[in-house]
Amino acid sequence: MHTLIVGLGSMGLGAAVSCLKAGISTTGFDVNSDALRAFSDQGGYSTADLESIEPVDAVLLFVVNADQADTVLFDSPLISKFKPNAVVINCVTVAPSRASDISSRIVKAGFGYLDAPVSGGAVKAKNGQISIMGSGEPETFDRVQPILDAISERIFRLGNEPGAGSQMKLINQLLAGVHIAATAEALNLAASLNMDLHEVIDVIQSCAGTSWMFENRGPHIANGDYTPLSTVNIFVKDLSIVIDEAQLQGAVTPLSQTALSLYQNASDNGLGLEDDSAIVKILAAQSGSVLPGGK
Numbered sequence: 001m002h003t004l005i006v007g008l009g010s011m012g013l014g015a016a017v018s019c020l021k022a023g024i025s026t027t028g029f030d031v032n033s034d035a036l037r038a039f040s041d042q043g044g045y046s047t048a049d050l051e052s053i054e055p056v057d058a059v060l061l062f063v064v065n066a067d068q069a070d071t072v073l074f075d076s077p078l079i080s081k082f083k084p085n086a087v088v089i090n091c092v093t094v095a096p097s098r099a100s101d102i103s104s105r106i107v108k109a110g111f112g113y114l115d116a117p118v119s120g121g122a123v124k125a126k127n128g129q130i131s132i133m134g135s136g137e138p139e140t141f142d143r144v145q146p147i148l149d150a151i152s153e154r155i156f157r158l159g160n161e162p163g164a165g166s167q168m169k170l171i172n173q174l175l176a177g178v179h180i181a182a183t184a185e186a187l188n189l190a191a192s193l194n195m196d197l198h199e200v201i202d203v204i205q206s207c208a209g210t211s212w213m214f215e216n217r218g219p220h221i222a223n224g225d226y227t228p229l230s231t232v233n234i235f236v237k238d239l240s241i242v243i244d245e246a247q248l249q250g251a252v253t254p255l256s257q258t259a260l261s262l263y264q265n266a267s268d269n270g271l272g273l274e275d276d277s278a279i280v281k282i283l284a285a286q287s288g289s290v291l292p293g294g295k
Contacts, residue, residue, distance in 0.1 A: 001025065003147055004056045004081075006072055008035035008046070010229050011091070011118065012062030014125025015151040017042050021128065022150035027053050050076050055083045058144050060151075065237055066094040069102060079109060087112035087144045091132075093173060095241050096163035103136075103162035112140035115162040117169035118152070119176075121216060122229045129153040133172070135164035170245055173238040174256050179213035180235070181259040184280035186214070187221045192289040197222035217277040224293020226275040233272040235263045 001024055005016040008030040016039055019026040028039040028046040036046040047053060059078065061069050069092050072078055088106050090099065090113065103113040113136060120130035131154040134141065141148070141157060148155050158164040190200045201218040204210050220226060239260040246253045266272070266279045284291050
């Protein structure tokens, strides 16, 4: 089984390496030479030329957004490289309506499609332990089960209809985005009180106020290290999708609205490509507090 990973960022690279470890023939594609080099350094074959790839049984998309997914699938030579019964596994966070549209075009062309957004972060991706929120036909899942097993710890089959996986990812991203914003607010307050941020994290992670994002992103703030794993701009995109979809359903999302304004503020102030926890810098500037690594 020959698998192509499109997009070798932190999640895509982890998935590609996990496929290699499972003995799956894997090619990595990216337009970023550093990303290609990172996969090559792990022993993988990487290319910036879709014309050069061998025919593929499965494509995993780890690009940034729905527009990029559309471009690589329908405005490139990629689909001509599909073997019969090839499957597109779309791991991108997209609006459910976009997932349905992409699925219909892929299925009409005679191939399989899984709406399969993922969660877990770069470390879990590297270790093949991400969670997949998937929807699609059972036989499509079955055709690519070895790939899904290689990259994930949990696979949630959420029905046959494309868009169901993306709906679940919306809920995850709402919580993740709000939890990161809450982490930034809490640690900025702690900094204003001249508390030891590492001690705060140590205590709170054993108390009711903790969350996965607090435990994962809190140390970024305490260490003053905003090396991007997931960027501020990712949550500008994802929370915008959350709010748009909520408005279509008439659901109110006041916490998401507030969190989005913070991410957007950070992006507008040049922090868009920093780690998403860098939103704390906006709060610190407004509060006059001093963060680790700050001035």
